[in-house]
Amino acid sequence: MKIKYLTVDVNWQHRLEQNGFGYHTDDENTPYWVENYYYSINEAFADEVYTATADLWTMCLEAVDHVISNKLYDQFQIPVYIHQYIEDSWENDVPSIYGRFDFVFDEQKKQLKVLEFNADTPTSLYETGVVQWQWMQNYFKDSVDQFNSVHDRLIESWQEIKPYLKGDTLHFSCVRESLEDLTNLEYLRDCAMQAGINTKLIYIDDIGWNGDTFTDLEEEVITDIFKLYPWEWLIYEPFALHIPNDTAKANWIEPAWKMILSNKAIMAVLWKLYPNHPLLLETYFDEPKGMSDYVKKPLLSREGANVTMYKNNQIIEASAGEYGEEGYICQELAHLHKEETGYSIIGSWVIGQEPCGITFRESDKLITTDKSRFIPHIIE
Numbered sequence: 047m048k049i050k051y052l053t054v055d056v057n058w059q060h061r062l063e064q065n066g067f068g069y070h071t072d073d074e075n076t077p078y079w080v081e082n083y084y085y086s087i088n089e090a091f092a093d094e095v096y097t098a099t100a101d102l103w104t105m106c107l108e109a110v111d112h113v114i115s116n117k118l119y120d121q122f123q124i125p126v127y128i129h130q131y132i133e134d135s136w137e138n139d140v141p142s143i144y145g146r147f148d149f150v151f152d153e154q155k156k157q158l159k160v161l162e163f164n165a166d167t168p169t170s171l172y173e174t175g176v177v178q179w180q181w182m183q184n185y186f187k188d189s190v191d192q193f194n195s196v197h198d199r200l201i202e203s204w205q206e207i208k209p210y211l212k213g214d215t216l217h218f219s220c221v222r223e224s225l226e227d228l229t230n231l232e233y234l235r236d237c238a239m240q241a242g243i244n245t246k247l248i249y250i251d252d253i254g255w256n257g258d259t260f261t262d263l264e265e266e267v268i269t270d271i272f273k274l275y276p277w278e279w280l281i282y283e284p285f286a287l288h289i290p291n292d293t294a295k296a297n298w299i300e301p302a303w304k305m306i307l308s309n310k311a312i313m314a315v316l317w318k319l320y321p322n323h324p325l326l327l328e329t330y331f332d333e334p335k336g337m338s339d340y341v342k343k344p345l346l347s348r349e350g351a352n353v354t355m356y357k358n359n360q361i362i363e364a365s366a367g368e369y370g371e372e373g374y375i376c377q378e379l380a381h382l383h384k385e386e387t388g389y390s391i392i393g394s395w396v397i398g399q400e401p402c403g404i405t406f407r408e409s410d411k412l413i414t415t416d417k418s419r420f421i422p423h424i425i426e
Contacts, residue, residue: 213269
């Protein structure tokens with residue numbers, strides 16, 4: 047993996063906006079999308095990421111079964127009222143669409159290492175599946191390739207899920223205040239429509255409860271709903287207490303068992319189940335247990351919040367936020383890939399059980415946050 051530069055089109059921002067990508071630059075005029083340089087990778091590296099992603103997905107499913115079989119919910123700070131519902135969603139194989147592993151290519155060990163799994167509400171899907179593909183077509187035409195079958199795999203996955211939907215309409219929901227969330231949600235919704243599914247948009251705060259079932263603003267019963275809203279927030283909403291008692295037994299996608307995989311506690315469970323696995327970083331609950339170079343992460347932290355990095359037991363970097371009361375993991379400090387433009391991590395997508403595309407996120411500092419840049423890539 048190597049950074050390369052190109053000469054950009056003068057109207058590149060307009061091109062992105064015409065394609066529905068309105069948040070390429072933030073409110074402070076700082077670029078989120080990188081247009082003028084990219085990562086060049088070879089086929090062997092793409093294959094390595096594919097294999098690592100497939101292996102980890104299998105390991106994660108085994109870890110979920112271990113957590114449920116041994117009722118380890120306390121380690122994940124999951125409230126009691128939702129335990130049985132999680133088990134039912136696992137046993138009934140409630141449909142799941144996607145997830146994104148975040149990898150680092152450890153420069154010292156020359157090995158991919160997984161940092162975490164964004165299993166419930168991963169974003170940057172539209173950037174991966176559409177924007178970086180169109181970027182490649184614009185600059186390279188058909189002369190190169192990309193590790194990216196996200197778009198086709200999304201449509202195929204919705205087609206596979208369609209027979210398992212309980213009703214005639216699949217609702218799609220997110221908060222109304224986030225352009226990024228709405229863009230990603232509408233992309234997922236568009237792929238579902240291309241798969242022949244009837245869809246309907248409803249914002250999270252418009253979901254109703256009629257005493258027996260969840261309803262939309264037209265009083266239509268919600269039988270199937272994709273939510274770009276994390277389970278760890280949802281279960282503390284007042285209406286969430288009704289989820290186990292819903293007579294329609296609505297399919298919530300992503301399913302409730304993804305609460306286990308989207309929690310950083312899963313990294314400590316994986317280390318216990320697969321000690322010294324080459325793809326894993328040494329990880330424990332709460333304490334570093336002898337490690338002097340490690341990262342302390344809250345179980346439910348999002349976008350790099352409340353992360354503290356230690357080297358020789360001294361803090362080298364930390365981020366602010368509102369997480370941490372739920373507990374922490376301590377994870378071995380990885381050696382991030384660094385170019386002159388910054389530090390980078392690799393996001394690898396699983397859609398419908400299959401690895402199908404990657405993203406690169408770049409930061410000036412070691413901790414990846416919501417301000418980290420998105421870099422497209424090609425295989426050559």
